Amino acid sequence: MSRIPTVAIVGRPNVGKSTLFNRLVGKKLALVDDRPGVTRDRREGDAHLIGLDFRVIDTAGYEDHDAQTLPGRMRIQTEAAIGQADVALFLFDARAGIVPLDEEIGRWLRSSTTPVILAANKAEGRAGEQGILESLSLGFGDPVQLSAEHGEGMGDLFEALLPHIEKALAAIPEEDEDDRPDAPLKLAIVGRPNAGKSTLINRMLGEDRMITGPEAGITRDSIAVDWLWHDPKGEPRPVRLIDTAGMRKRAKVQDKLEKMSVADALHAVDFAEVVVLLLDATLGLEAQDLRIADKVLEEGRALVIALNKWDVAENASSLFNGVKRALEDGLSQVKGVTVMTVSAATGKGIDQLIQAAFDTREAWSKRVGTGEMNRWFERAIEANPPPAPGGKRIKMRYVTQVKTRPPSFVVFGTRVDQLPASYERYLVNSMRKELGFGAVPVRMTFRAPKNPFDNKE
């Protein structure tokens, strides 16, 4: 399980912690942990804020406690939550102002080593101005002003969290098994029926099969098979093949081939780092293949396309070029995806395909240093300055990588909300080319700092 940066929302009852939690976790609320041992007083979820992903802990639900036991109960919960967190988000109600319980929580937080961000909730309109002034006495500096209910101030919250999350991320890689280059490559092979998936998988596993059979903990329908691939230098490289054979069989039975194939692909994608989309080269690329390719990239996974049955492909080069062209004409994010040729039947090209999958994962996991990134940014902007809608130039200030796997970036600037999509594409493509991301999906979000009324997600 990879560790991700964790933010604990703390504060007295009714300040809006749950409302903020729900806003940050959004649609994924259904996935909120309901683990035994985690009491009702604390819930956790995967938060997403403008390209930042983190875990959020909410210390909610004190309604049941009577006034006398409340502070004690809260203190235990708050300490447990901040003990697990990289940063505490200390929420108060700007409309109600600072009350003794806020001061008490402030004292607990000051005595802990977890960094604290003070946030004034319910700050929409002007009703919170007095409370915000009062909060300076807590000693945590100017609060971030929010309205969890109306989604205001999320940009400022992002900026306040960013340095803490970056710091936590920087500390994590050593511990994060998935991030290590020698971690097994999680590979899924998807494609239309008859493309040759089973043949390819059997050929890959061959003699090198290490562990076979279903592995606990994947899902009922997917199994993982671990094996060792030997790279061209003879080095063993572990691969975990995510197989969704069960789903494929069911698809056949139900005779819903088209529909299930896409569902099948998506299912496997959940567990994979790199997805190989296998095509029958003699049939070429069809709309459904493009749809799968697009979904894989949309899910943020790395994609490699493999043209199978190359042994019987006639007019090989025109076929290859045809597929390349069809990809270019397809959706913009599919452009530049690596295309390999293989024969599952003879084994030709399989080593190159697996090598390409490893290379693609490397690009997908890559973190670019701030210096290198901003040098690229300046060059890209100089070579092709942003437009000036209405005579006012859009100013680009800086860029930061908020995440890897897939690489995700936030670009800060003025009036970036007016950037044409074509310019955004220019930046993404330039970044892919010049910073070595190849065709892995690169996510780029544009932000105008200090604009509290954007990001009404």
Ligand SMILES: Nc1nc2c(ncn2[C@@H]2O[C@H](COP(=O)(O)OP(=O)(O)OP(=O)(O)O)[C@@H](O)[C@H]2O)c(=O)[nH]1
């Ligand atoms: N005006 C305003 N009301 C808000 C805002 N955020 C939350 N509220 C309201 O404040 C009340 C309390 O919100 P909750 O999210 O339940 O507060 P909580 O801190 O989780 O409370 P406990 O679960 O008791 O700890 C609810 O009625 C919300 O609708 C806001 O930004 N503005």
Ligand SMILES: Nc1nc2c(ncn2[C@@H]2O[C@H](COP(=O)(O)OP(=O)(O)OP(=O)(O)O)[C@@H](O)[C@H]2O)c(=O)[nH]1
């Ligand atoms: N000539 C040739 N035939 C192949 C190759 N790979 C697979 N085939 C044949 O293509 C057919 C389909 O292969 P499978 O491996 O069953 O395809 P699949 O994608 O697993 O099919 P489903 O289980 O229906 O999803 C079989 O008859 C294979 O022998 C290849 O590289 N060359």
